Amino acid sequence: MEFSFCRRVVVTTWDGHGFRSATLNAYNSLNSGNSRMGSLVEGLSTCERLQCDTTVGYGGSPDESGETTLDALLIDGPGHRMAAVAQLRRVRDAARVAWAVMNHTQHTMIVGEQATRFALQMGFKEENLTTPASLLMMDVWRRNNCQPNFWKNVNPTPTKSCGPYQPASATENLEKMVLSNRIIDRFHHDTIGMVVIDDSGEVSAGTSTNGARYKHRNE
Known part of the structure; x- marks a missing residue:
């Protein structure tokens, strides 16, 4: 069975101003002739800048030491490629750093201080991720x-x-064993997830997050 796509599509989890802006920026990027992956990164980066729901980007979800760290994952469907960063410290552009991992290394994931060192080597700015x-x-x-x-x-x-x-x-x-101190609400199980489909029906997907609040600090 063959499917015919008549239009470009961008789908994003959640609602709210930041998430809508991320979706719109990704769609406008795709509609302007930019690549599917580039448009995906643009959308995720928008949410990072806008600190969507405090679950994305700097200044949210501190670990138990008070530090905010960032994670991002990118998946390129037709290329069968993926790249990610985790526990990225002192660099705000997690999605773009993951994009650099995909384009400039043979790794699929770089973590922690190694991810920060890689980001600085790629020209990203080192900044404090803590906010009031x-x-x-x-x-x-x-x-x-x-x-x-x-x-x-x-x-x-x-x-x-x-x-x-x-x-x-x-x-x-x-x-x-019978005790539990977990609170389950919208801030404990999700972040931005985005899917981008181009004119050819090819799919890319990605996510960006500052992780679980009060998680263990990883050195």
């Missing part, structure tokens, strides 16, 4: 006994207090 908003998130979290967090089977009880933590005994672990 992310500092306020951390202050509220600490005053709320570091709830929620990603610890389990440790002492002191992670559902009631901040660390530092140490492993709990086997008996204590059994007692704590």
Whole structure:
């Protein structure tokens, strides 16, 4: 069976001003003759700049040390290529850095300080990703006994207090298995996801995020 696409398509998760702007910028880029992948990166980068829903870009979702780090993933359908960065520090352009990984390396993912060093080598600017908003998130979290967090089977009880933590005994672990301090809402399970389809029906997809709030810090 053959499918015929009569128009270009850009689909993005979520609503709101930032997400709509990201979708529109990606579509306008595609409509102006730019490549499918380039248009995808333009859309994701828009959300990074606008800090969509505080789940994308700098100044959101601090880890448990208070630092914001960024992740981005790009998938090129017809080329069977993918590239990603994770735990990117001090560089705001996660999607564009992932794009550089795809275009200038044979890697599929670069992580942490190595990702930052790569970004600087590619000419990206080093900047502080912390903002007054992310500092306020951390202050509220600490005053709320570091709830929620990603610890389990440790002492002191992670559902009631901040660390530092140490492993709990086997008996204590059994007692704590029934406990959960996870809060499930729109800020704990999603970010921007974007799909771009060109005139030929070829598909690219990608995502950008500042990750889970109060996650473990990775060195």
